[in-house]
Amino acid sequence: MADENTQVAPVAGAEENATQENKGFTYYFSDPDSVNAEMHHVVITLPYELPELPWHWHIEKPDDSLKDPVWDLKVNGWVENSKDGQAAILQEATQKIEELDKKSAELDKKSAELDKKNAALDQANDKFDQAMKAMQQSQQVQTQQSLALTQGLQKVAEGQEQANKVMASMQQILVGMQADQAKTATPTSDTKPAENTNKQENGGN
Structure with missing residues (x-):
């Protein structure tokens, strides 16, 4: 039964790992939680190619420098056990x-x-x-x-207001002066009888 750790992917790359003896397809099984050390790294060769990989099956070959390689799900690769x-x-x-x-x-x-x-x-x-x-x-x-x-x-x-006041004052002065001139030009009663006397004298002649 496959779960979230199952690799659902084409395994065409496994053909590159095929042995020259039987021309099979090489896969690598790893159960890092197994108490049996032999289950940490198992090489499996099949005469046919798997359409998808079961749980714990891988096509990547572990590095030769690893003494006890196990597949680590966190790093998604082989690590030293x-x-x-x-x-x-x-x-x-x-x-x-x-x-x-x-x-x-x-x-x-x-x-x-x-x-x-x-x-x-x-x-x-x-x-x-x-x-x-x-x-x-x-x-x-x-x-x-x-x-x-x-x-x-x-x-x-x-300033205009002051000018208006000055103009009004000047007008009042002019009006006063005109009134005074009018009074001066009017004949008096003493002058009129003298003129009448002269006329009578001229008429008598």
Whole structure:
């Protein structure tokens, strides 16, 4: 019965391991949990090729440097059998270190991209701050100009009001002067009888 450890894969590669004597197909059986040391590594030669590998069957040949090779499911390969599993642990640790190095490189790349984006964002913020300062300075100048214009218009209005008062006063003076001149030009009662007397004298002649 196959389970999650069963390798469901073509075994065409097993043909490369065929012996020259019988031209069969060589497979390797390994049960690392077996108390029987002979079951740790068993070479099996079949006259036919298996369509898929049963549990504990493999087509990979263990390295000749291994004295007691067993198949380790964690590293998915042959390791040296040992009581404390140092070889398997070392190989697993090596794989994890490689994975961590790969992830670290990816993180460094992402960190560099993030730093680049942050630098661009800082530059954009600086430009925005400069634009805001320029706008505030422009508004301040406009406010000062508006205040100066308002004060100038107020002074002009005050001057116009003073001019109007002066003009009104001058008009009153002119009206008074015209009235005085009119009174001076009107004949008196003493002058009229003298003129009548002269006329009577001229008429008598």
